[in-house]
Amino acid sequence: MLKRIGLMFITFIITVFLFFFIIKLMPDNHVPSLGVGNDWYEQLAEKEGWNEPIVVQFGLWVKNIVTEGNFGYSKIMNRDVAEAYFKKIPASVRINIVPYLLSVPIAIIIGVLAALKKNKWQDTVISVWIMVFISVPFFVVGVVAQYFFYWKWQIAPDYKIATASEFTELGFWYGISTYIMPVIIITLASIPHMARSVRAELTEQMTTDYMLLARAKGLTHNQAVFRHALRNALVPILPGIFIGVIGVLNGGIITERLFRVDGTGSMYLDAFNGRDYALLMLINTFGQFLTLVSAIVADLSYTLFDPRVRVGSGKLS
């Protein structure tokens, strides 16, 4: 187990270094402004060692993080990147948390329903819905929904979510009501993947021998399904639930672009468009870090919930 975590950690460091390396290959288009002293630029060049080899710069970057918690200086916002970036997380969480909390139980219910009613009309309806939402890109669903709900039928109060100033001006309830449409769309779009795997796992579990044994012991069909099959079917899905937390923290670029959320995803796009390398570096590192944590948690969850799995005890292939 420790060996596996160690390997993941090494992978994490290597990928972060790769990002750093590529970002440092970018041209530095800084043009010193005339007449004004170039203090901040020279200070940064001194502090981050811009004239040193890239490996040394990486060392300095890590040192600054460890000693001062300083991830670099943002070009487009003119302040410390970490401070600016972590401030945006609440906005992303606000829009993503409800869909996440709703979609997990709904997906499980729908998956179970489809598996129990296999090849009946309920299953067909669910399958078609899953097919459509998995196939059609989320941004298309979002844009079309905005068009119909806001412009055509005028049900939704706005096509984007309310900003902080709109919250104070137009009242709390108006602000909340702008969240309804995005939340419904995100929920609808995030259910299908999980529902599909629940359905596949459960149908597979229902054909196994222990189900036959359970029925032979005298359990009813429902008892057998919910006490035995469902438990086993949910084991492979648990890591996905934990990984979903990352999505909540990290925001979705498309969601935030569509509904004008001022969160981490839109900051990522800003960093890309404004070529803010320090910010890009932070976002990528943070994303990698979350991936690392979730991978470890997912592995741990396997060992916790499924005693048959002992991670690190040799590879299954």
Added chain:
Amino acid sequence: MMNINKKDLVLVHEEKNMLDSPLDSKRIGYYQDSWNRFKKNRASFVAFIIICVMLFFVIFGPYMRGYDLNNEDPVEAGRLGNLVPKVPVLEKLGFFDGTKTIEAGKQFLLDLNSSEMGQGIILSGMPQELIDDPEHPDYADVTKLEVLVDHYKYTNYISSYKPERYYSIVRQNKINGTDDDPLAEVNRTLTQDEFQVELSKNTVIDILQILETENPEDPSKPFFQYVVRLDQFKSSLGVSDPSDVYFWFGTTNKGGDLFTELWLGARVSLLVALAVVSINAVVGLTFGAISGYYGGAFDLIMDRVVEIISSIPLLSVLMLLTLRFGSSIWIIIVAFTLTGWIWQYRTGRMQFYRFKNREYVFAARTLGASDSRIMFKHIFPNTLGLIVTGLALSVPLFVFTEATFSFLGIIDYANVTSVGMLINQGQAVMMHHPHLLMFPATYIAILMIAFNLFGNGLRDAFNPSLRGVE
């Protein structure tokens, strides 16, 4: 090796009659069987046909309209922007008939309704009492009206005869005491030669002004410039009646034909998809086959490499590469293949690892087959079904990702508008021109569903264990 003379060999059964009759049933190979079962899967087969139709349009669609005004003359094309869709047969059924509900000033509409040029533009929505009496007291406070118009004729009217803002400019002039020309949007200044050309095409509506400038070389022959109003559709499209003009999917805000642009964009993304998928397949399968078949140190190293690569998000790679090298098609292909090949690698590795200890491989090796022969002739055909399915499913995955990133503006081709970009542009104007959003969105939705259904059908068809189950 013994040398046996062929003459020493005698056929034993020559005298006897063989009573077995040859089998009447037709021999069905693996691929024939797969195809048969694929055809039985109705949804997948329909999806396959839809994909074929789409491919037809992707290949031939851009040439079907023969309309290129937006490249030849962007200014004139811009005047034909945002026309609504109109299709020859469907217009009689009431869909895509080129009509649109617009909102315009009362005075402007009244003027339009009574002028000779404006006959037949307004289809409904104009109150009769207002037409009879423009000063009707019921409408005294109304400044704007909503009417249903023939959008093609209406566009022709406002771009060649009287702009929508005509009366508001007149009013502004009165209030501010300025002297802006209310017809500035429609009148054009032509040189003598251009004027002759337009005259011969019979497109001039009226001449507003003739400007005279001195000719420094020959004072007796001064230059003339003509300020005229031209019939827009006649002069730029060569059609005398706007009812004869059809833009099947309407026009974009720059006056390009959406039908042409949509298929051009689709072509780019499918071509890039083809390139990416084939590079991924070649690279991934080669490495996968080697590490799966030989194992050993190479496999261990590749295992580490793949783990590192798979932990890098595609978005990061794409962003960094486009920032560094721009967004040409080659960079997009590189970005997608850098991380994309590992999926094919995993498939290939797993398949070769699984099959390398089968009896038929041992048999082949006993007969002296080389490693490369075993890999190509024996193992590869057995894995082909799975590989083809993987490829068929990775095309929609690529199209999906490419559309998403070009919607976000991360992928931005220099001279083509990809479908994602079309949707992005459509989103900006969806309240006024929904067709610019709906056509690309419908295209991508249908394409994705068709590709996924097709891929799933292929997966089932290539899986012989499902034979007779469905």
